[in-house]
Amino acid sequence: MGYDMHITRKPQWFDDDGPEISLDEWKAYLFGESQFASDGSAEVRSLSGAVLRLESEGLAAWCGYSAHEPGGNMAWFLYTKGNLVVKNPDEETRRKMYQVAVALGARVQGDEGEFYGADGEQLNDAPPAASSTATRPWWRFWS
Known part of the structure; x- marks a missing residue:
């Protein structure tokens, strides 16, 4: 488990529809960015020595x-x-995520819908999903 953060063009990262970052766009970004290594695989060694x-x-x-x-x-x-x-990005990684997002015309969004800025910190604006329901009376929440 952990907390995921997303670079997305969609209004909400979990939306089924909306503008997407294509795999070709991501590959083109990686080709021009010397700070990334991309071979399509990741390996880690567990405490028991097994390779995942x-x-x-x-x-x-x-x-x-x-x-x-x-x-x-x-x-x-x-x-x-x-x-x-x-997964579980620290502040330094969130700052890099923001740079990548800007280059791809996207935004950085956390699992709970909050957005992050250039400094890697959460923006003060309420997430769109929360703000739209907060203004409705409780009896109209489901309508």
Whole structure:
């Protein structure tokens, strides 16, 4: 488990419809960005010594991450369903996510719908999903 953050063009990252980042756009970004390594796979060693491997086209490691250690701590960007996803990003990674989002004409959004800015911090604006329901009386919530 963990907290995912998303680079998305959709109004909400979980929307089925809406503008998507194409895999080709992501690959083109990676081609022009020397701080990413993309071979479509990730490996980690568990505490028991077992190797866990994930293979996914569009999976990339941000090698410019200050805590980057091959075979250890890495910031992985996973392409899925027209979005990019990073698990448990710290502030430094959220700042990089914002830079990637701007380059792709997208935004950085957390699992709960909140958005993040250039400094890696949550923006003060309420998420659109929360603000639209907060103004309705409780008896009209389902209508």
